[in-house]
Amino acid sequence: MIQVKDLLVILISSSLVSNVVLSQFLGLCPFLGVSKKIDTAAGMGGAVIFVITLSSAVTGCIYHYLLVPLNMEYMQTIVFILVIAALVQFVEMFLKKYVDSLYKALGVYLPLITTNCAVLGVALTNVQKEYGILAGTVNGFATALGFTIAIIILAGIREKTQYNDFPESVKGMPMVLITAGLMAIAFCGFAGLN
Amino acid sequence: MSKCLERLYNGIVKENPTLVLMLGMCPTLAVTTSATNGLGMGLTTTVVLALSNMIISMLRKVIPDKIRIPAFIVIIASFVTMMQLLLQAYIPDLYKSLGIYIPLIVVNCIILGRAEAYAYKNPVLPSLFDGIGMGLGFTIALTIIGMLREFIGGCSFFGMELGWFTPVAIFKMAPGAFFVLALLCAIQNKIKIAGAKKGKDVSKIQSGCSNDCMNCTLECDHKKYDDIEITQEDIESTAKINAKAIEKELERVGKEAEK
8 A cells, every 4th residue: 555655755755856847858848838938837747747646647547447468558658648649629618517616727738738749647656656646646746747847937937037138149038048047056956855 | 553652751851740730748748768769659659550440441431421430449459459468478668667558559549530531531552651650650769768768867779788978867766757758849949930030831830630539639720529619718617617616615614624
């Protein structure tokens, strides 16, 4: 039986020590694309937390109760990507019909993360690290939390540096990447927590 | 035949996915810790890209328009799984060092983008060469970035120790990837600005457009979805709703704290 202490270790290591964007480079597209304003970044972060937590729970169940008993572990990539895509579509329809407030808050971001590599990445990491369903879900939540932390910090920095006087060719994407690099150095400091 | 050669040139030089369009950034940053890894990842992606382009082009009249994206994903995922098993069996070293990034080729936006933009609309042979060209363009870019990072970060060349200077280890670590990409981007910007001054068409450079709007988070004015339209207004109104919800929550927490 997995203990609370182990879950806490997963929570900290997945959200801070090996941050999904800054040390594993997953989910870079939304990280660079939707980080202009703190508000939109927070919305994206919320949607990512919601989808990744849910999808890692569902893919965990499918892996342990369907693929393992049938000896079909090699099918995991195909099954996971289809389940995730279907799940996101389903969640979107469900929210649209029944939970309007949540749909308004997260709705526009949901189609954007259907096949975001972080979602599939977490599902595959859970299998690779042999996490059970509960540990996998916690890992999913922690990873998404790490993504949200990173994207909100980046959006904050971008809002501050928006009108700074950079050289013409460094303006825009290069500056965002340098900022992300400096953040990655800062996050390297969390490695000491292990 | 000239059309096939044109596709190769287009993929490697004119619309190079990494160096010109800036696509598929996740694998580009993650696996380029050494030139060998970059080369391996690039070639694996090339095989998947060429084969999936070919099959999708063959089936383009069979696949109904409405379910084309899931159909593409199944085809791509099958080839990725095949490549994963082949690598595991015959090149276990590469399989170990690329790890989770091999199955993640499925969500590489270059592949789905090419299926959507080219293979679904064109005959088999040009589609195959389009895949090979794009794949080789990706491979070359990844190998160059890998060589650069390996040289600065480890002072070695394809695994050979050179020992010319003390390596700057941070270039092999995560931050180095961001810095190298920032440098690449700055060079692109420089070319773009110079080209615009001379009146050349530079709209493709750094456009990041894979024609795969489903997974795209870029800001552009021609976003297309099957049935959902996202406009800037939607995003802004969502942001406002979020802000209000957060304010309410803060008020509630404040009141509770007062109690």
